[in-house]
Each structure stands twice: as structure tokens, then as C-alpha cells.
Amino acid sequence: MTEQDLINKIQLLKQITPKEEWVVSTRAKLAFRMEMARKKNLLNKDLFALKELFSTWTANEPKFAFSPVYGVIIAFGLVLGGGAVTGIASMQSAPGSPLYSVKLSVERARLATSFSEEGKIQLQAQIVDNRLNELSAVVANNDSVDQKAEKVTQVVNNIKEQLASANDQLSKSNQSEPKKVVEAAKVISEKASQFSKALATVQESLPESIKPELAVKIAEVTETGKQADMKYLETMIANQDSVNVNKEDIIAKLNDQIQSTQEQVTAREQKIVEQLSFADKLPIRAVLVNQTQQSRDLLEKAKQAVADNDLAGALQFIKAVKAIETGAEKMVQNADRAISDEETKLQSQNTSSPAVESLK
Amino acid sequence: MSIQITEQQFLELYDAHVGKIYRYIYFRVNAEELAQDLTSEVFLKSWQYLSSKSVGNPRAFFYQIARNLITDFYRKKDKTPISLEEITDSPVADKSDSPLDLAAVSMDMNSVRQALRQLSPDYQEIIIWRYLDELETKEIAEILSKSEGAVRTLLSRALGELREKLR
Numbered sequence: 001m002t003e004q005d006l007i008n009k010i011q012l013l014k015q016i017t018p019k020e021e022w023v024v025s026t027r028a029k030l031a032f033r034m035e036m037a038r039k040k041n042l043l044n045k046d047l048f049a050l051k052e053l054f055s056t057w058t059a060n061e062p063k064f065a066f067s068p069v070y071g072v073i074i075a076f077g078l079v080l081g082g083g084a085v086t087g088i089a090s091m092q093s094a095p096g097s098p099l100y101s102v103k104l105s106v107e108r109a110r111l112a113t114s115f116s117e118e119g120k121i122q123l124q125a126q127i128v129d130n131r132l133n134e135l136s137a138v139v140a141n142n143d144s145v146d147q148k149a150e151k152v153t154q155v156v157n158n159i160k161e162q163l164a165s166a167n168d169q170l171s172k173s174n175q176s177e178p179k180k181v182v183e184a185a186k187v188i189s190e191k192a193s194q195f196s197k198a199l200a201t202v203q204e205s206l207p208e209s210i211k212p213e214l215a216v217k218i219a220e221v222t223e224t225g226k227q228a229d230m231k232y233l234e235t236m237i238a239n240q241d242s243v244n245v246n247k248e249d250i251i252a253k254l255n256d257q258i259q260s261t262q263e264q265v266t267a268r269e270q271k272i273v274e275q276l277s278f279a280d281k282l283p284i285r286a287v288l289v290n291q292t293q294q295s296r297d298l299l300e301k302a303k304q305a306v307a308d309n310d311l312a313g314a315l316q317f318i319k320a321v322k323a324i325e326t327g328a329e330k331m332v333q334n335a336d337r338a339i340s341d342e343e344t345k346l347q348s349q350n351t352s353s354p355a356v357e358s359l360k
Numbered sequence: 361m362s363i364q365i366t367e368q369q370f371l372e373l374y375d376a377h378v379g380k381i382y383r384y385i386y387f388r389v390n391a392e393e394l395a396q397d398l399t400s401e402v403f404l405k406s407w408q409y410l411s412s413k414s415v416g417n418p419r420a421f422f423y424q425i426a427r428n429l430i431t432d433f434y435r436k437k438d439k440t441p442i443s444l445e446e447i448t449d450s451p452v453a454d455k456s457d458s459p460l461d462l463a464a465v466s467m468d469m470n471s472v473r474q475a476l477r478q479l480s481p482d483y484q485e486i487i488i489w490r491y492l493d494e495l496e497t498k499e500i501a502e503i504l505s506k507s508e509g510a511v512r513t514l515l516s517r518a519l520g521e522l523r524e525k526l527r
Contacts (some may be wrong), residue, residue, distance in 0.1 A: 011492065
């Protein structure tokens with residue numbers, strides 16, 4: 001037997017793995033104990049102070065002096081010892097609950113220890129469903145505005161992470177199983193779309209004061225959702241020959257993308273006209289106008305490619321336009337900032353004091 | 361370079377290494393529940409240390425803790441490893457397609473497991489770490505507090521003896 005044969009035989013033993021349920025429950029218990037240890041350290045510091053406090057009370061109420069302190073310690077012991085119960089209870093918890101972080105830990109553990117790609121995608125879809133349910137519950141709850149905003153932010157942060165992870169997982173998935181890859185991409189795209197719609201509803205229902213802060217986060221999630229949609233389209237086109245993908249569906253999605261990208265270009269053009277019309281001397285304006293024209297030309301080419309049945313070509317044109325628009329959006333924001341700075345400078349020059357004026 | 365790690369980073373280390381630590385302990389104690397208990401203890405003890413101090417190589421640290429726990433277990437129980445006839449656990453994951461392939465792989469696996477168990481603990485460990493857990497020679501040297509040269513020599517002898525057992 002050669003050394004390589006021997007090593008190959010040894011490596012058969014890699015098939016021995018721990019049970020998934022045990023891995024997940026152990027992780028949840030570990031996370032919980034880590035959190036409790038941290039809080040216990042904080043509490044220990046306070047307990048000494050509390051004891052001092054109660055010891056001065058004994059002079060007046062000796063019977064009850066230490067019982068609240070002992071009550072806290074006993075309750076703490078029960079909480080520390082109840083790992084399994086906590087793990088189960090955490091799965092019902094909602095944003096804002098002390099066990100919500102344990103719930104997220106358990107979800108991450110399940111994903112990390114899932115051995116099949118199919119399993120991972122299904123889990124990710126389930127996690128997105130969890131977030132959708134939590135979002136509905138948060139909106140329906142009678143919390144204060146600040147509490148609602150905090151809970152929505154928690155959910156939105158997690159969903160952004162999940163969608164990005166799902167997109168990443170899809171990129172790494174086994175291309176030798178195209179049907180599964182296309183189905184997985186479809187699931188992610190649908191979930192992302194559901195979530196974007198739910199978020200738009202949530203945003204409308206929240207008061208104006210917190211909308212700007214959340215708007216940025218929601219925009220990030222919506223952008224991740226759009227990436228999932230593009231990924232689904234890419235996957236369908238890449239696998240249209242090997243999998244029974246309906247060409248009409250692909251064409252419909254391509255047309256949707258062309259339409260939405262066209263709207264984006266028009267909106268940016270409008271912004272240039274409204275916000276940068278007097279910024280003739282800014283070279284950036286010329287570049288932006290040029291880019292708008294480029295985007296329009298590429299979109300026309302994309303439409304032509306769809307008509308010519310060159311679906312992959314159409315997708316490439318759309319992606320090129322999106323790349324231009326992303327860059328252009330940043331330039332518009334920078335130009336905006338430059339103009340604001342100029343205006344501020346001008347204002348401060350025009351409002352010099354009479355004392356200064358008298359010296360001229 | 362030593363790094364202080366956060367709770368989240370530690371949990372990511374758990375995700376990355378729990379399977380390998382479990383498998384190493386399982387081969388050393390040959391009992392599923394015991395391997396689970398000791399693996400849990402590895403991570404708990406590691407966190408107790410790492411929450412306030414830093415180590416250069418957390419992975420090597422886990423294996424050191426695991427090794428110490430196994431030694432403690434045998435010292436307390438005054439047991440020798442369970443005999444060959446008591447190997448009952450079957451693998452959790454099997455990637456074979458047909459029943460015949462399944463049987464062939466299973467037989468191969470059992471023969472390797474049995475041969476591995478006939479080796480001394482030092483030889484078992486080094487084979488598990490190098491060929492199953494894919495640790496570098498440098499890491500193994502760190503765990504065993506030996507030189508890399510000594511580790512390579514030990515590995516060569518371990519493989520030689522395993523080959524003999526498999527004949």
C-alpha cells in the first residue's frame with residue numbers, strides 16, 4: 001500500500017461528524033452562558049453595593065433586609081441552570097427580548113452546521129420568513145416610537161446579513177446541479193422581494209421623525225434584494241439550456257429590469273437638472289450628462305438584444321448601466337456636497353460684521 | 361501575534377472547529393456521549409481563559425485543552441481505551457451512492473478505525489491531527505511542545521505502524 005493509499009483510507013474517517021442537533025444546542029448553551037457570565041460580572045459588582053445598602057436597612061427592618069438580594073441570586077441561579085429551556089424559549093422570542101440574540105445565534109449555528117447547499121438555502125428562506133413575521137409583529141405592537149425604531153433596526157440589520165449571505169451562498173453553489181441552483185436563486189429573489197415590500201409598508205407606518213434614519217438602512221436592504229433579483233436572472237439565463245426555464249419568464253424579468261433601470265436614469269437626470277443647473281462651472285456636471293447619455297444608449301441596446309433573443313447580451317448591457325448609475329449616484333452626492341459647501345462659504349463672506357465693514 | 365477575541369469571534373471559532381475537536385476526542389475515548397460532554401467542556405474552558413487573556417493560535421489551544429481533558433478523564437477513571445470489540449458507533453454521514461459502495465466504504469472505515477485504535481495515543485493523535493484535521497506540522501509541534509523535526513519523525517513512524525496494522 002502506498003503512502004497516498006494509506007492517507008486516502010485514513011481520510012475516510014472524516015465522515016465521522018457530530019450530530020447536528022447536538023452542535024446547535026451546545027452552541028446555544030455556550031452563547032447563553034457567555035452572556036450570563038458577562039452579566040453576572042456586572043451584577044457581582046452591584047451586589048456588593050446592594051448588600052451594603054441592605055445592611056443599613058437592617059436597623060429598621062431586620063426580617064426583610066436580605067430577602068430581595070437572595071431572591072435575585074436564586075433567580076439568577078435558575079436562569080443560569082436552565083440552558084435547555086432557554087434554548088427552546090429563545091426560538092419564540094421577538095426583537096427587543098433578552099433571548100432574541102440567542103435565537104439569532106441558534107439560526108447562525110444551524111446555517112453553519114448545515115452540510116448540504118440545498119439545506120442551507122432552505123434554512124436561509126426560513127430565516128427570512130422569521131424576520132418577516134417579526135417585522136409584522138413589531139409594526140402591530142403598541143410600543144413607543146423609539147422602541148419600534150430600535151426593533152425594526154434589529155430586524156433590518158439581520159435581514160441584510162441574511163440576504164447577503166444567501167447571495168454569497170448561491171455564488172458558491174454546485175453548478176453541476178443547475179436545477180437546484182435556479183430554484184435556490186428563485187427562492188432568494190422571492191423572499192427578498194417580499195421583504196422589500198414589507199419594509200416599504202413599515203416605513204410608511206412609522207412617524208416622520210425616525211424615517212430618515214431607517215430610510216438609509218432600508219435602502220441598503222432593498223439594494224441587496226435587487227442584487228438577489230439580478231442573481232436570479234443571471235442564474236436563469238446561464239442555465240436556460242440545461243434546465244426547463246420558461247423563456248417568457250426570463251424576457252419578462254429582463255424587461256422589468258430595463259424599465260426600472262430606465263426610471264433610475266430618468267430620476268438621476270432630473271436631479272442633475274434641479275440641483276446642478278446653476279453649477280455650470282462644475283466639470284462634474286458634464287461628466288454626469290455624458291453618463292446619462294451612455295446609460296440611455298446601453299438600455300436601447302439591451303432592448304434590441306431582447307428583441308434579437310440575445311438574453312445574455314441584454315443582461316450584460318443592463319449590468320453595465322447599473323454600474324454607471326452606481327458611480328453617477330455617488331458623483332451627484334459629492335456634487336451636492338460641494339455646492340452646499342460653496343453656499344455656506346458665500347453666506348459667511350456676505351454676513352461680515354459692521355465693525356469689520358467700518359475698517360474697510 | 362496574540363489576539364483578544366470577542367464573544368462573536370469565539371462562536372465563529374466554535375462553528376469552525378467543533379466538528380474536528382469532537383472527532384479527535386471521539387477517536388480517543390470511543391464513546392459518543394462522552395465525546396460530546398468533553399467537547400462542550402473544551403469550549404467552555406477555552407472561553408473562560410480566552411475571555412480575559414489572548415493566545416496566538418486559538419485552534420492549537422482547543423486541541424491542548426482537549427488533550428488535557430482526555431488525560432484527566434483516563435486518570436480519574438483509571439481506564440484503558442475500550443477494546444476493539446466495543447466499537448459500535450457508525451458514522452453519521454456517508455456519501456456513498458449504492459448499498460454495495462456503502463458496505464465497501466463502511467468496511468474500509470472500520471478497518472482503519474480498528475487499526476488506529478491499536479496504535480499508541482501519541483501515534484493516534486498525530487495521524488488524526490495531520491490527516492483528518494489537516495493541521496500543519498508547526499501547529500502540531502505547538503500542541504505537543506516539540507520541534508517540527510520531532511513531529512515529522514513521529515508522523516513517519518505512526519504511518520508506518522498503521523500500515524503494519526492494516527496488513
